[in-house]
Each structure stands twice: as C-alpha cells, then as structure tokens.
Amino acid sequence: MKQEHLEQLENVIEAVKSRQIENVFFIACGGSMASLSLGDYFFTKETDVPSFVYTSNEFIHRDPKSLGQNSLVILRSHSGTTPETVKAASFARQKGALTVAISMETDSPLCQSSEYIIHYNYKDGSDAIDGETGMFYSLIFQLLNVFAPNEKFARVVEKLALLEDLYTKNREKFAEVADTFGKKNKRENIIYTMASGAYIHQAYSFTSCLLMEMLWIHSNAIHSGEYFHGPFEVTDYDVPFLLILGEGPSRPLDERALSFAKKFSEKVEVVDVETLIYEGVDEDLKEYFGPAIIGVVLRLYADALAEHTGHPLSVRRYMWKMDY
Structure with missing residues (x-):
C-alpha cells in the first residue's frame, strides 16, 4: 500500500481513538451506499457499536437524534461531487461528528467538506489494495479492531494484498x-x-x-x-x-x-x-x-x-x- 494511503488510514484510526465514539453512520448514494452498507453489516455482526446506513439526502432530512459529537460519519462518493453527500458531510460536521470522506478525488467538494480523507486509486494501474475495495476494507477492519479487538481483523488487512x-x-x-x-x-x-x-x-x-x-x-x-x-x-x-x-x-x-x-x-x-x-x-x-x-x-x-x-x-x- 502506498505511504500516503497508510498515513490517511493511520490519521483516521488515531482520530477515532481520541474520541468516545458511540455510533457509526455510513452515508452515500447509489453504488457508493451499497459498498458502505457492507461496513454496516460487519459492524453489526462483529461489534456492539450501533451502526446505521442512510442515503445522503434522507440523512439530512431525517436528522437522526443520535448524531452528534460522539458519532463517526463515513461518507463516500466516487467523484466526490455528489451534491447530496457533500451536503451530508457539512451537516454532520455542524453536528460535531467526526467525518471521513472516501473518494478517488482528494480535492473534490466532499473531501474539502470532511475532516479526514481516505483516497483510493482508480484505473491508474495500481494494485487492488490501493483501489476502492482495498482502501475501504483496510479502513473498516482497522476500525473493527479498535471497537472489538480480534486478531482475525489484522489478518484480513494483511490478506488484502x-x-x-x-x-x-x-x-x-x-x-x-x-x-x-x-x-x-x-x-x-x-x-x-x-x-x-x-x-x-x-x-x-x-x-x-x-x-x-x-x-x-x-x-x-x-x-x-x-x-x-x-x-x-x-x-x-x-x-x-x-x-x-x-x-x-x-x-x-x-x-x-x-x-x-x-x-x-x-x-x-x-x-x-x-x-x-x-x-x-x-x-x-x-x-x-x-x-x-x-x-x-x-x-x-x-x-x-x-x-x-x-x-x-x-x-x-x-x-x-x-x-x-
């Protein structure tokens, strides 16, 4: 995995450890929401941390009461320009939540609206571990190891190669x-x-x-x-x-x-x-x-x-x- 990606992951994990996270929200639209939903599946299966999936626009309009300073909000948009998801990032930050954007464009509106960035390579000849699934899995299983430590999660990250x-x-x-x-x-x-x-x-x-x-x-x-x-x-x-x-x-x-x-x-x-x-x-x-x-x-x-x-x-x- 590229050094910049390792540093991005490390920054997110350290930020999560520094706060008392009580719940996790996965926010996106379409295929991006489908991919994040897998994170919710593993969280609910492996931890006792409440986890939720919202399509971006409903997340804003429903305004979940449990969203706040002790929330981790993970957002994804391939291009980083999906308007609803960009607004959702700003909305979550206004609530005091810790926000993490996953995108292929680091200078995109979504990444600019979020505190932390997880960038993935796309069609540039990189190995899959630096691509969409590799970076998302690295993030999710490192987070799982924070909330419910288990040696198998470290093995998942290792096997992503x-x-x-x-x-x-x-x-x-x-x-x-x-x-x-x-x-x-x-x-x-x-x-x-x-x-x-x-x-x-x-x-x-x-x-x-x-x-x-x-x-x-x-x-x-x-x-x-x-x-x-x-x-x-x-x-x-x-x-x-x-x-x-x-x-x-x-x-x-x-x-x-x-x-x-x-x-x-x-x-x-x-x-x-x-x-x-x-x-x-x-x-x-x-x-x-x-x-x-x-x-x-x-x-x-x-x-x-x-x-x-x-x-x-x-x-x-x-x-x-x-x-x-």
Whole structure:
C-alpha cells in the first residue's frame, strides 16, 4: 500500500481513538451506499457499536437524534461531487461528528467538506489494495479492531494484498458462464436479483447501478428472506432471476428461495459464492472476502449483457446530462 494511503488510514484510526465514539453512520448514494452498507453489516455482526446506513439526502432530512459529537460519519462518493453527500458531510460536521470522506478525488467538494480523507486509486494501474475495495476494507477492519479487538481483523488487512490476484483468477473462472448468461438474456426486459446477508448489498448495486442505470433493464433486488412475503408471486416459467447463493449464516435463506424459484422458473441463474477462488485466504476469513470478489464476478455478467445487447455501460439518458 502506498505511504500516503497508510498515513490517511493511520490519521483516521488515531482520530477515532481520541474520541468516545458511540455510533457509526455510513452515508452515500447509489453504488457508493451499497459498498458502505457492507461496513454496516460487519459492524453489526462483529461489534456492539450501533451502526446505521442512510442515503445522503434522507440523512439530512431525517436528522437522526443520535448524531452528534460522539458519532463517526463515513461518507463516500466516487467523484466526490455528489451534491447530496457533500451536503451530508457539512451537516454532520455542524453536528460535531467526526467525518471521513472516501473518494478517488482528494480535492473534490466532499473531501474539502470532511475532516479526514481516505483516497483510493482508480484505473491508474495500481494494485487492488490501493483501489476502492482495498482502501475501504483496510479502513473498516482497522476500525473493527479498535471497537472489538480480534486478531482475525489484522489478518484480513494483511490478506488484502491478495485481492488483485483473486480478482484475476475469478474473472478467468467466470468469464465463460457470464458470457453465456449475457447471450441467453440479451432480449430480457426484466431480470430480478436475489441475495441475503452481506450479499444483498451487491445485489442492490448490480440491480440499481448495472441493470437499471447502465443497461436500462428493469429489475429489483429481492432479499431472499423477503421473497416469500410478496415477491415470489411474480415467479413464472419465463421470469428471469439471478440469485447470489451466499456463504455465511444467511445461506439457508438463499437455498430456500432458490429451491422454490427453480420449481416454477426456467430462467434461474445462480452465482454460488462457495465456488469462488479464495486461494491464500484463511478459511475463517472467507466470509469477509466473498463480498469483495463477487462484485468483480457480477460485473462480468453486466459486461456480457452489454456485449450481447449492443448497449454500452457508459450510455445514459439523464445522468450527468441535465439538472435533476
């Protein structure tokens, strides 16, 4: 990891240690919120520190009563220019909270509005450890080690050096099956996604940012545990589902949903997290690395749909083209 990134992480950790942090807020929009939600998942699973996720605008309008001087607010925007998130940073600082911005642009409005910065490299040839997931994971697991000290969190940070190799090997493994998916589903107008646990956030990102935003395919991210409480009524032989079969405590929820969906739909695609390549990762750390790797795999599915539909992922109708 680059020295500047190590120093940024160290500054945040020291700032957290110097204050009596009583709760943590993860604030962002869209795909950035989905990525931060993983931090909330691990915090609620591993610590007794109250943790919350808000889309930026609601964070401001709801004005949580527990937000104050003993709060840690972690915000993310890829470009650092998302207006709602920039305002959320200023709002949190006005409340006296400790604010940390995660972005690829250190001179962005978000970073200028926050006390501390976690910068990540993007498409500059850097290793994954200095990229989006590597920097976010480094931050989260170092924070976990502050609030609930455990030697395994230090091992996660150490193993992040494997990310680049793991990404490459899993891309190679899933390239063909993803391409087949794209070919089979190139004329589908709607594709539902299902997941649970840590993976529901990846399903949300895949649904909202890749299928709906980039490919203009109707979709909905369905929590496997909620599938039987309404959504399963749309299941039919010609209705496509992409289901992330997770690894961890909520896998039984996914297995139950999968069993039902396969009975009535002929278009169920399964991405089984247990089949990912975890080479070099300790057995007890797989649950932390799975969500990072699955994001790379799901991107292959989106790329394949783009290739076979002839719809580039860069095309937008409204985003960045008008005021909204």
